[in-house]
Amino acid sequence: MATVLVVEDERGVREGLCRAVASAGHTAVPAAGLAEARAELANGTPACILLDVRLKDGDGLVFLGELRATLAPDVPVIMATAYGDSERTIGAMKAGAFDYVTKPFDLPALLASVERAVRQRELSKAVPSAASVSEVKSPEGTLVGTSAAMLAVWKVIGRAASSDVPVLLTGETGTGKELVARAIHQHSSRANGPFVAVNLSALPATLIESELFGHEKGAFTGAVQRRPGRIELAAGGTLFLDEIGDLDLALQTRLLRVLQDGRYERVGGADVLTSRARVIAATNKPVKPGDKGATLREDLYYRLAVIEVELPPLRARRSDIPQLVAHALASSPARAVSEEALAVLQNYAWPGNVRELVHVVQRAAVMCGAEVIDASDLPETLRAPGASYAGVNDGDGPGAAYANLPLRDALALLEKRMIEMALAKAGGNRAEAARILGIARPQLYTKMDEHGLAGRARE
Numbered sequence: 001m002a003t004v005l006v007v008e009d010e011r012g013v014r015e016g017l018c019r020a021v022a023s024a025g026h027t028a029v030p031a032a033g034l035a036e037a038r039a040e041l042a043n044g045t046p047a048c049i050l051l052d053v054r055l056k057d058g059d060g061l062v063f064l065g066e067l068r069a070t071l072a073p074d075v076p077v078i079m080a081t082a083y084g085d086s087e088r089t090i091g092a093m094k095a096g097a098f099d100y101v102t103k104p105f106d107l108p109a110l111l112a113s114v115e116r117a118v119r120q121r122e123l124s125k126a127v128p129s130a131a132s133v134s135e136v137k138s139p140e141g142t143l144v145g146t147s148a149a150m151l152a153v154w155k156v157i158g159r160a161a162s163s164d165v166p167v168l169l170t171g172e173t174g175t176g177k178e179l180v181a182r183a184i185h186q187h188s189s190r191a192n193g194p195f196v197a198v199n200l201s202a203l204p205a206t207l208i209e210s211e212l213f214g215h216e217k218g219a220f221t222g223a224v225q226r227r228p229g230r231i232e233l234a235a236g237g238t239l240f241l242d243e244i245g246d247l248d249l250a251l252q253t254r255l256l257r258v259l260q261d262g263r264y265e266r267v268g269g270a271d272v273l274t275s276r277a278r279v280i281a282a283t284n285k286p287v288k289p290g291d292k293g294a295t296l297r298e299d300l301y302y303r304l305a306v307i308e309v310e311l312p313p314l315r316a317r318r319s320d321i322p323q324l325v326a327h328a329l330a331s332s333p334a335r336a337v338s339e340e341a342l343a344v345l346q347n348y349a350w351p352g353n354v355r356e357l358v359h360v361v362q363r364a365a366v367m368c369g370a371e372v373i374d375a376s377d378l379p380e381t382l383r384a385p386g387a388s389y390a391g392v393n394d395g396d397g398p399g400a401a402y403a404n405l406p407l408r409d410a411l412a413l414l415e416k417r418m419i420e421m422a423l424a425k426a427g428g429n430r431a432e433a434a435r436i437l438g439i440a441r442p443q444l445y446t447k448m449d450e451h452g453l454a455g456r457a458r459e
C-alpha cells in the first residue's frame with residue numbers, strides 16, 4: 001500500500017481518480033491545485049504523484065520541473081492531460097515525468113502505470129538520483145501524430161533525449177526514422193552541436209570507411225590531404241548512421257570498437273582518436289539477432305539498441321492520417337480534402353508510409369487546382385482492389401487478408417495481429433497488453449513466442 005498524491009482541479013475527475021487509486025489498495029491524497037499540492041508535500045512524501053497539466057492556479061509542467069529539481073526529486077510523476085501531441089509528450093518525459101497519460105483516462109492503464117511508478121519508487125529509494133530539467137526546444141521538422149502508438153514513440157524520444165546512450169530506430173521505409181533521429185538530437189543537450197548524417201547504403205565499403213573514420217594524406221590514391229571522418233565531425237553532436245543494416249561486416253567490427261571504447265583511427269593513420277559523438281542508427285531491414293535475414297552482428301546490435309524505437313507503420317495508426325494530411329497541405333495551394341478523399345486515404349495500406357502519403361497529398365494539391373482535394377483527384381492506385389489496408393496481408397484489421405487462408409492460418413494471423421495491436425496500444429508493456437487482450441501474462445508470453453513476437457516489447 002502506497003500514498004498517491006492526486007493533483008487535479010476538476011472535482012469530479014479528482015474524486016474519480018481518488019476512488020480508482022483507493023480501489024487498487026493505495027491511499028489517495030487529493031489536492032485541488034498547486035497550492036494544496038505544496039501543502040501536502042510539506043506533510044510527507046508520497047510514493048507517486050498524479051499531476052494534471054492544466055490547473056487553475058498554474059502550469060503542471062512547470063510544477064513538474066520544481067518537483068524534479070527540489071520538492072520531490074525521487075517521486076515518480078505521472079502527467080495527465082487532455083492533449084497528447086509530440087511536443088508535450090516529449091517535453092514532459094524529458095522534464096522527468098515517469099509517464100504521460102491522456103484524458104479521457106483508460107483507468108486500468110492508468111492504474112498499471114501507478115503500480116509501475118510505485119514499484120520504481122521502491123527500487124530507486126536506494127539509489128540517489130540526479131534530476132535535471134532543461135528547456136524543450138522545438139524540433140526542425142514537426143512530428144505529427146496523437147495515436148496511442150505514436151504517443152508511445154514520443155515518450156521514448158523524450159527519454160532518449162535526456163540521455164547520451166546509442167539509439168536504434170527501426171521501422172518500414174517512410175515511417176519517420178530520420179525525423180525522429182533529428183528530434184532526439186534537437187531535444188538533447190547536444191542540440192547546439194552538429195547533426196551529422198551518413199547513409200551507409202549509398203557508397204561502396206572502402207568509401208564508407210574513409211567517410212566514417214576519415215583518412216590521412218596518402219592513405220590511398222587520391223588522398224591528397226588529411227580528411228576528418230564523420231565521426232570526428234560529429235564531435236559534441238550526434239552521428240546519424242542511416243541504413244545501418246547495409247553496413248559491411250568488416251566495418252561493423254570497426255564500428256563496434258568505436259561504440260565499446262570510443263576509439264578509432266583514420267584510414268592510413270596510426271593515431272588513436274576518441275569519438276565524442278552520440279550515435280543514433282536507423283534501418284528498415286531486419287537487424288535483430290534471430291530475425292530472418294538479420295544483417296547486424298549480434299554484439300553490434302546490442303551496443304546500438306540500448307534504446308530501441310520501433311516506428312509503427314502508418315496502416316497501424318490510421319487515426320493520425322487526418323493530421324498528417326493537414327500537415328502535408330500546410331504550404332500548398334489546396335487547403336483541405338473532401339470527406340470521400342479522406343476515406344480513400346484512410347483505407348489505403350500505405351506501403352511507403354508517411355513519405356508516400358505526403359507525396360500523394362502534395363501532388364494531388366498541385367494537380368487539382370482547387371481549394372479542396374476530392375477523391376477523383378487521388379491516384380487510381382489508391383482505390384485499386386487489394387490496395388486497402390484490409391487487403392494487405394500485413395494490414396491491421398480483419399478482412400480480405402484472411403479470405404484466402406485456411407481457417408487455422410487465418411485465426412493464427414488474426415491472433416498475431418491482435419497481440420501486435422495490444423502491444424502497440426500498451427506502449428510495449430506486456431502486463432498491460434495481456435490485460436487488454438483479457439489473457440494471463442504467461443499465456444501472452446507463450447503466444448508471443450509462437451508468433452515470433454518475443455523480444456519486441458519491453459517490460
Ligand SMILES: Nc1ncnc2c1ncn2[C@@H]1O[C@H](COP(=O)(O)OP(=O)(O)OP(=O)(O)O)[C@@H](O)[C@H]1O
Pocket residue numbers: 141142143144145171172173174175176177178179180282283284327354355358
Ligand atoms: N510523424 C511524422 N510527422 C510528420 N512528418 C512525418 C512523420 N513521419 C514521417 N514524416 C515525413 O515523411 C517523410 C519520410 O520520413 P523519414 O525520411 O524520416 O523516413 P525514414 O523512416 O527515414 O524512411 P527510410 O527507411 O526510407 O529512410 C519525411 O518527409 C518526413 O518529414
Ligand SMILES: [Mg+2]
Pocket residue numbers: 177178242282
Ligand atoms: Mg531514412
